Amino acid sequence: AQTVTQSQPEMSVQEAETVTLSCTYDTSESNYYLFWYKQPPSRQMILVIRQEAYKQQNATENRFSVNFQKAAKSFSLKISDSQLGDTAMYFCAFMKRGNNNDMRFGAGTRLTVKP
Amino acid sequence: GAVVSQHPSRVICKSGTSVKIECRSLDFQATTMFWYRQFPKQSLMLMATSNEGSKATYEQGVEKDKFLINHASLTLSTLTVTSAHPEDSSFYICSAVILGTRATNQPQHFGDGTRLSIL
Numbered sequence: 001a002q003t004v005t006q007s008q009p010e011m012s013v014q015e016a017e018t019v020t021l022s023c024t025y026d027t028s029e030s031n032y033y034l035f036w037y038k039q040p041p042s043r044q045m046i047l048v049i050r051q052e053a054y055k056q057q058n059a060t061e062n063r064f065s066v067n068f069q070k071a072a073k074s075f076s077l078k079i080s081d082s083q084l085g086d087t088a089m090y091f092c093a094f095m096k097r098g099n100n101n102d103m104r105f106g107a108g109t110r111l112t113v114k115p
Numbered sequence: 116g117a118v119v120s121q122h123p124s125r126v127i128c129k130s131g132t133s134v135k136i137e138c139r140s141l142d143f144q145a146t147t148m149f150w151y152r153q154f155p156k157q158s159l160m161l162m163a164t165s166n167e168g169s170k171a172t173y174e175q176g177v178e179k180d181k182f183l184i185n186h187a188s189l190t191l192s193t194l195t196v197t198s199a200h201p202e203d204s205s206f207y208i209c210s211a212v213i214l215g216t217r218a219t220n221q222p223q224h225f226g227d228g229t230r231l232s233i234l
Contacts, residue, residue: 045225101212107158
């Protein structure tokens, strides 16, 4: 079974600064996908960024980027130029490459961006 | 694109009532839909995987007779909490995967969730 661990229950960052959220996972699979989802107070789950395990290049989406270390099974999210609207719960998720698109989520990190 | 509508957004009802939650994919057909439960300040816990035209696959520890799932069409899955009790109070979220994207890296698209409160 796959497990996803987010070791930081809560984090805070000053507006305009950079913050990194950690995620590690455990799997015996070689083909899989990793995702970061954001859940603001509205509770809507919003996809932030995704990474294919077979790609060595780290994914980036505007102010969001990841540091994917496959050997270490680590998948951290870096948020640059933090904005107040980035305040949310962030969930790391693992999906085995297969035919059911089943996702497993970490416990989440609550990020607060301070003005 | 890839909008998932979940209804109702909030339900308050008496103990013993059965409650139905709908999950619809509005602009795509969904091969598979997922139902999650989320307790306050906790992560999403997968309850079951719903496939159109077949029985849902329930996670270990989830009572299939308690949480009835029906996936009658490629755009609609329903979760019925039967004879609900206060311990069933929670936030329930559905998600859907676009038809034809199995075995790819397509993520799940989430509904806005349903807050269920049983008095």
